[in-house]
Structure formats: structure tokens, C-alpha cells
Amino acid sequence: MAKRISLHEFQAGLARRLADTRDNRALALLAVQAGQRNWLVDLTEAGEILAVPPLATVPLAEPWFRGLASVRGNLFGVVDFAAFHGDPSIAPAGQARLLLVGVRHELNCAILVSRALGLRSLDDFEVVSSPAPTEPPWVGDLVRDSLGTPWTRLKVAELLNHPRFLDAAQS
Template identity: 45%
Template sequence: MARKSSLRDFQTYLAGRLSDAAQGHGSSSWLGLDVSGEGWLIDLSDGGEIVQAPQLASVPLTHPWFSGIANVRGNLYAVSDFAAFLDSPPTPRNANARLLLIGARHGSNAALLVSRMLGLKKPENFTAMTADEAFPAWGRQRFADTDGRVWRKLAVRELLADQRFMNIGI
């Protein structure tokens, strides 16, 4: 039972931090994501709500990386499997899989399906690396953590403006 209350406390804490970041309060933080074994970072101010991956309604004639439509408390979200979008193996649908509702701040009900959340990260614990010019603009920024692990930083606004991401139809 203690584990459930700890998870509930963490979710409450994280929701508060996300809300503060969205309103421009508090210190700058990033949210760490595991996407097919790769580390990704997203600004808390760009990250929306995190929910356990619900049942998805499939949509015919869409790319394989488009997972479907999710109903989250009466709001419909277009869900993209971020790993599959990156041409990696699809995200396993297990207890760790999460939806990151990324589009609300930018006027889009978009969500990313990711392998798992890796918690809050402090930008001061990362060192900027040279940008990966071969990668699309939304994922060019790279950082190394204190352990030498390389992380990409997701630019949500640029991802939502990417034609490939927005064109789900085959």
C-alpha cells in the first residue's frame, strides 16, 4: 500500500511542477523520457499531462506509427508512437508505457506514446553537445548527462509543425 501512496504523491508533485512550469513559475526543469532505449528531454512548460496508456481506437489508412485515438477524460487525443515515428521498434504496450499529452499548449490534441517516464531532470546537470544537423529540427539539440549518456531534446512546437508528423494518412 505504501508504494501506491508514494506513486500517488509523486504524480501529485509532478502535476504541480507541470502546472507551475506551464504558468512560468518555478525553476527550469526537463522531463526525461525513454523512447525505445534512447533518452529524450522535454521542457516541463511544453510537456502536458502524463497518463497511463489507455485503450486506443484504431484509425484505418494511417501510418504504422500512428497508434490511434485516446479518450482522456472526455477529450480526444491523436496518439503517435514516438519510437515507431523515429523508425525504431514500436513501443511495447505494458505497465510502463505512458502517454504524454503534448499539444494542448500549442492548440493541438496530440499525444506521444513512450516506453516510460524517467523523471524530472535539472538542465544544469547536462552539457550541450553539437547539434545533429542530419536530424529534423525538432530533435537536433543534444545533451550529455554527468554519466556520459547522450539525450536528445524534443522541441514540441517544431514537432507539431513537422509535415511528416501531422500527415498521419497513408
């Protein structure tokens, strides 16, 4: 027979487990590659990551704005994150993935990345330097993992609020 617990004990236990989950999410990072650069996205800022669906092109848009993707009936603007930084465009096939970064901020926005590299812990990295003053505001700290691989922290909110990112119209 199952052990009976009071509603108060159940709620207290549930609250503890939820707090532990939030703490772990705050330390978790999603690792992605966009072009030749490795990026780390806080799991609290990262949305869903999925295979690239068919993209509908948008005329008179910047080359880095790859078009619109339908995800479960919702349209998402897709930005080629490598091309946005001046690197060669990412082919939306093979290991390429869409990262729905705007959902938490109520924006239907996705970034196209070369591939997803899995979850990492913040404890696995050491900060090498702060971003240079010439870097865009969405570029965070430069960190290295135990193998010496360089990674860049992505500040999602700064990216989503930057005028250049928001204006995909071809100039």
C-alpha cells in the same frame, strides 16, 4: 492570531512566488525514453503524462499513428514516438506512458513513450553538440548527464508543426 498584511503586500508576495515558479519551470525538463533514445522535454512544453488508456485504431493510418485515446472525454491522436523515428513499436502496456504534448498548442496530440524517467534540471546536463543538419527540425541539442548518458532535447513546437507529423494518412 494570524499576522495581518495589506492586500498590496499579499499581491507582491504572490507575484514573487509566481515568478520564482516560472523560473524554475523554465529550467526543468521531463525525461522520457522512446525506444532506445532518451529525450528531454522542456516542462513548459510538456503536458500531462499518464498511463496508456485503451487505444482505438484508425484504419489506413501510418503504422506509427497508434490511434485515438480518450482522456477525460477528449480524444487525443497518439503517435508511437519510437516508431515515428524508425525504431520498433512501443507496446502500450507496462511502463509505457502517454505524454500529452499538444495541449499548450491547442492540439489534442499525445506521444507514446517507452517510459517516463522523471524530472531533471537543465543544470544537470552539458551540451555535447547541436543536431546534425540531417536530423529533423524537432531534434534539438545532444546533451549528456553526469553519468555520460546521451539525451536529445525535443523541440515540441517544431514536431507539432512538421508536415510529416501532421499527416498520419497511409501513403
